Amino acid sequence: MAQQKEKAPFIKVPTDKTGGFQTMPTDSSRRLSDKQVRIELCTEADAEEIAEGLYLCFPPSWWATKEPPELRPPHTTRIRRMAKRLTPALRPALSPHTHFVKAVLVATGEMVGLVCWTGPGNPGIHCALARSAVAYYGWQAKMGWSDEEVAEMWSHVSDEGWNGVIGKNDEVRRGVFGAEPHWFLAPLMTWPDYQGRGIGSRLLKWAIDQADQTDPVTPLYLESAPSARPVYMHYGFVPLGEYNMVRRGPAIVRGLEADEEKEGQEWAQERKVDADEERVN
Numbered sequence: 001m002a003q004q005k006e007k008a009p010f011i012k013v014p015t016d017k018t019g020g021f022q023t024m025p026t027d028s029s030r031r032l033s034d035k036q037v038r039i040e041l042c043t044e045a046d047a048e049e050i051a052e053g054l055y056l057c058f059p060p061s062w063w064a065t066k067e068p069p070e071l072r073p074p075h076t077t078r079i080r081r082m083a084k085r086l087t088p089a090l091r092p093a094l095s096p097h098t099h100f101v102k103a104v105l106v107a108t109g110e111m112v113g114l115v116c117w118t119g120p121g122n123p124g125i126h127c128a129l130a131r132s133a134v135a136y137y138g139w140q141a142k143m144g145w146s147d148e149e150v151a152e153m154w155s156h157v158s159d160e161g162w163n164g165v166i167g168k169n170d171e172v173r174r175g176v177f178g179a180e181p182h183w184f185l186a187p188l189m190t191w192p193d194y195q196g197r198g199i200g201s202r203l204l205k206w207a208i209d210q211a212d213q214t215d216p217v218t219p220l221y222l223e224s225a226p227s228a229r230p231v232y233m234h235y236g237f238v239p240l241g242e243y244n245m246v247r248r249g250p251a252i253v254r255g256l257e258a259d260e261e262k263e264g265q266e267w268a269q270e271r272k273v274d275a276d277e278e279r280v281n
């Protein structure tokens, strides 16, 4: 069983690919409390809300490669199709190792965060979001979908985006783990108004805590957006390649730039000055 260790306070990654944007440590004054947020498993009834969140949380530049603007139907149709594509992965009977976990505002019941974790024991390495997953997991027959229905729900997407890229990522993951049991994350998102308030941490810990309970600890794996890498490094994920990261128990993982420690100290000092000023005003 793994012991929790100290974490790096500030992690900076190169942001040339993200227009200067990267995640920042959560400001304690904005953090949502356990009374304000609850974490629970999704059901099939959440499919449309998850689909809406996907279109809201991931940037237009990312969607352009997955669903080219010239192929897109009206937004409501995109949501309906996405929700339908997600349904088999949300059915425990069809996908017992896939866990969609949501963060919900206690006051309103609104979904404000989501993670999908695929747990150890999944039959083979095959991302449930890929178009090829329909055939790989036999979902067409199990869902009773006709060929036309399957074609319709994928008709506006880029094959390279939903098969090519995901397939290559699966191949890389196979190279890392072979048959070794592991947790796989895809996707993680917090609704924009609630980012930087501790939701992502809760959704990550849902699987990290389980992974660290085993002896030896179970590895966790993901492909990260460049802007989100500090979040994962903060939780002990170690970069393997340009996108993929693995966590094998708690670890202190620092930034990718030599001067990150100095910048971290400057950042901490600025935060202290801001907090002092707020106290004075």
Ligand SMILES: CC(C)(COP(=O)(O)OP(=O)(O)OC[C@H]1O[C@@H](n2cnc3c(N)ncnc32)[C@H](O)[C@@H]1OP(=O)(O)O)[C@@H](O)C(=O)NCCC(=O)NCCS
Binding pocket: 008, 009, 010, 011, 012, 023, 024, 025, 026, 057, 058, 113, 187, 188, 189, 190, 191, 194, 195, 196, 197, 198, 199, 200, 201, 202, 223, 224, 225, 227, 228, 230, 231, 232, 234
């Ligand atoms: C990435 C994303 C999911 C993070 O979710 P979030 O709810 O904003 O994250 P949190 O506020 O819980 O922060 C996560 C943790 O990372 C820490 N963190 C964030 N940036 C950090 C940095 N630069 N250095 C050190 N720690 C950092 C936070 O302090 C927090 O840890 P703590 O709870 O121990 O303090 C969210 O920004 C998002 O949805 N982005 C758009 C979609 C996306 O890019 N998803 C990821 C694809 S791989």
